[in-house]
Structures are given as structure tokens and as C-alpha cells.
Amino acid sequence: MKLEKSTLLGNKTVQISGSKSISNRLLILESLFNTIKIGNLSNSQDTQLLKKALSETTEIVDIHHAGTAMRFLTSYYSIAEGKITVLTGSGRMKERPIKNLVTALQNLGVEIEYMENEGFPPLKIHGRKITQTQVNVPANISSQFITSLLLIAGKLENGLEINLVGEVTSRSYIEMTLDILTKFGIKTHFTGSTIQVEPFTTDAETTTVNYEVESDWSSASYFYSICALGRETIHLKSFYKESTQGDSAIAKIYEEFFGIKTIFSEDEHKLTLQPHPNFSFPEKIILDMNNCPDIAQTLCVTAAALKIPFDISGLGTLKVKETDRLSALHIELKKLGTETEITDLTVKSISFNEPQENISIKTYQDHRMAMSFAPFCLIKELNIEEEEVVEKSYPMFWKDLESILIR
Ligand SMILES: O=C(O)C1=C[C@@H](OP(=O)(O)O)[C@@H](O)[C@H](O)C1
Ligand SMILES: C=C(OP(=O)(O)O)C(=O)O
Numbered sequence: 001m002k003l004e005k006s007t008l009l010g011n012k013t014v015q016i017s018g019s020k021s022i023s024n025r026l027l028i029l030e031s032l033f034n035t036i037k038i039g040n041l042s043n044s045q046d047t048q049l050l051k052k053a054l055s056e057t058t059e060i061v062d063i064h065h066a067g068t069a070m071r072f073l074t075s076y077y078s079i080a081e082g083k084i085t086v087l088t089g090s091g092r093m094k095e096r097p098i099k100n101l102v103t104a105l106q107n108l109g110v111e112i113e114y115m116e117n118e119g120f121p122p123l124k125i126h127g128r129k130i131t132q133t134q135v136n137v138p139a140n141i142s143s144q145f146i147t148s149l150l151l152i153a154g155k156l157e158n159g160l161e162i163n164l165v166g167e168v169t170s171r172s173y174i175e176m177t178l179d180i181l182t183k184f185g186i187k188t189h190f191t192g193s194t195i196q197v198e199p200f201t202t203d204a205e206t207t208t209v210n211y212e213v214e215s216d217w218s219s220a221s222y223f224y225s226i227c228a229l230g231r232e233t234i235h236l237k238s239f240y241k242e243s244t245q246g247d248s249a250i251a252k253i254y255e256e257f258f259g260i261k262t263i264f265s266e267d268e269h270k271l272t273l274q275p276h277p278n279f280s281f282p283e284k285i286i287l288d289m290n291n292c293p294d295i296a297q298t299l300c301v302t303a304a305a306l307k308i309p310f311d312i313s314g315l316g317t318l319k320v321k322e323t324d325r326l327s328a329l330h331i332e333l334k335k336l337g338t339e340t341e342i343t344d345l346t347v348k349s350i351s352f353n354e355p356q357e358n359i360s361i362k363t364y365q366d367h368r369m370a371m372s373f374a375p376f377c378l379i380k381e382l383n384i385e386e387e388e389v390v391e392k393s394y395p396m397f398w399k400d401l402e403s404i405l406i407r
Helices: 020-033 045-055 067-078 099-107 143-153 171-184 202-206 217-230 246-258 293-305 325-335 367-378 387-392 397-402
Strands: 012-015 036-039 060-062 084-088 111-114 123-126 134-138 160-165 188-191 194-197 209-212 234-237 260-265 270-275 285-288 310-313 338-342 347-352 382-384
Touching (some): 020 036, 020 143, 067 123, 099 111, 143 160, 171 188, 217 260, 293 347, 325 347, 367 397
Parallel strands (some): 012 234, 134 160
Antiparallel strands (some): 111 123
């Protein structure tokens, strides 16, 4: 996608589709318990892939690059008594770890085989009735393993006690799952590092839950970046003041470091992003983003574009997402003139120079690489390679971007 040097049109409204994370949780719960009326379901490809998988009865299920779908379906098929499912995905999915989840399910009595490499998809799952009630799961690789078990826990005869072992990563996503389970009528208790889930009662099973999905805060993050660089007001819909999405942290982060105030209009579920006209930018941004890893790329590109030094930690999960996001950032930020130093957990700016001529950003099959670098067109023209990657989470991204820019 060739993006010419642009300016931001003020006062435009962008309607973003429902949260991919919330939608994918609801689809699994709907399929297990059949009692949800979902509004504003995500139009992301990942959600469509999960929906399709849940409606199929074939033995082989290919989930492509949808990480949450891969992880959530692993537990889902584990309790499909008597059913054998081969769960596979894209080349990259076969490099994304799943061992901690598989071991937990094996320890609960499910038979799961690795069909290629130990610890990675594809998996052959022999669905069983789980009767055990307690399981330990290392929680430092992906919170999706914990969510996956939480989503099926209410379906087990005696519920489930999950002990989170070690450091807990992306904790906000576990809290989001617990919030959804509670709204759904499944009782959970999170104390210390133990989560207890009670079995779903028949009463709760017969009540229909109406769930209006809040729009996606990870998608909203790109408009915070655009607002920080373009310094005009943007409106976003449909969001709530009290969000269960960890990425809603973007509002506070962009207010503190880039002077973007967020005004919530409760009745319209609208956010107004308002740039402070005389904001003095900080000398340095120091931030732990363990709780909101998906907006790390957004922040790094904004800071690089504004040449504000940054030192971001808590990024241990970025290596095992759609691509190794830390090395992708390191390579592509150079093209914007920003040299960085990366470790397994951090990214830190070292120096800021002039951006290159004829910038062309590689996206490494990662939607967030494309969307996080796009706002740089407010500074200088650039090309984003393999623009279609945005479909994974935000198919309307280029159209929405176009609607708020003047060339
Ligand atoms: O549960 C979820 O919906 C997600 C959890 C996070 O993954 P990790 O827990 O692997 O960091 C996040 O990065 C991903 O985009 C969505
Ligand atoms: C990491 C992501 O998704 P998933 O893990 O579900 O593939 C993401 O959307 O940034």
C-alpha cells in the first residue's frame, strides 16, 4: 500500500468492529453452552475462521494464523467425547508454542499427539470426558493457554482448579476471560495464583445472555498514533469507559506521553481523541507493556516518528506472535531513522536520524506491523508491503485510514 505524505482531517468518526479477543471467547462459550445473543461481533478474519471451524464437523481443522482460535480450540476439541480432530494452521502457527497447554490437557487425561514437531501444532486430539479437577499450567508463555482451559472449565462435571505456575504474562486477558465467564453466569474465584471455576448450572444454561461486544481497543491504538502525529481530533466508536480490554491502556499512555486526551461520551459509546495544542513531550518513555503486548508496536512507531527516546519492557511474548515482533521492529524502525537495541524482553531506542528515502516496510505476515507503521505517512510517504495482512484483525483498516486523511 503506497501511502503518500498526508495530513489528518479533523473531527472525523471511525466505527471500529468488535474486539477480536472478546468475540473469540464468546463464540467458544456459545458453542459449548448455546445461550448467547452476540452484538457487534468482530469482522476480523481470525473470528471468521473460528466461527467456520465451530460450524464444521470435519476431522481436519485448519485455523491458518489465528492464535487464539488455535489455542481455544485445543481445549474445546479435548472435551468433544469420542471425536478425533486434527488441528493445524499456517507455517507460522506451526512455530508458535502450545506445549504448556497440551501438557495440561494430557495431565487432565486427554490424549493429544504432536503430528510434526514436539510442542507445536499440528495436533491430533482424541476428545475425552475430563473428570480430574486440578491442573498446573506455566503462565509465562501465553495467557491464551489459561483462557483456553477457563473457557471449557464450566463444562466439566466438577469444575476446574487451575494453578498458574511462575510469572503470569498478559494478565489482562485472563481477567477479561473471567469477566466474560461471570457475565455468563459461571462462578470463578481468582486468589493468589489459583483460579477456581465452578461447574455451569442447568439454570444458567437455560438463560439467554445478551452480549454487546465493545469495539477493538488494539485497532483503536492506530488512531491514537495518527492523532499523536497529526494533532487533530478523531472520534472512535463503540467504546466504553470501563473496558475489560487491556489495550484500553492506550488512552492513559497516549495522554501521559503524547498529550492525547480521551473524552468518553457514555450515551454514544464514543471516544474523542483530543490533542493538547502545546504539549511538551517527555524526555524519555519508560514503560512495561506486559499487560498490553499488542500495542507495543503502535507505541514504538509513534515515539520513533516523534523522535522521543523509549525503553519498553515486558515484551517476552512478542517473539512468538505472528512474527518475531522484536526483530521486525528493530529492522523496520531503522527505515524511519530509529536505531534500536532489542533483548528477548525489551526494545530501546539508541539514536534518531533522518528517515530513509523510498521507505518500504516489510510486514512479515503480521497485521500489526502494517497498521503500526501506517501512521508514519503523516511524517513522510512510505510503502507498506503485503497490505492484505490487516485482514487478520482489521479488514477495513485501509478504508478507515483513507477516510480521515488528505493527500
Ligand atoms: O487472549 C487473547 O485474546 C489474547 C492474548 C494475548 O496473547 P498472549 O497471552 O499470548 O500474550 C494477545 O497478544 C492476543 O492478541 C490475544
Ligand atoms: C497476537 C495476536 O493474535 P493471535 O495470538 O490470536 O494470533 C494479535 O492479534 O496481535
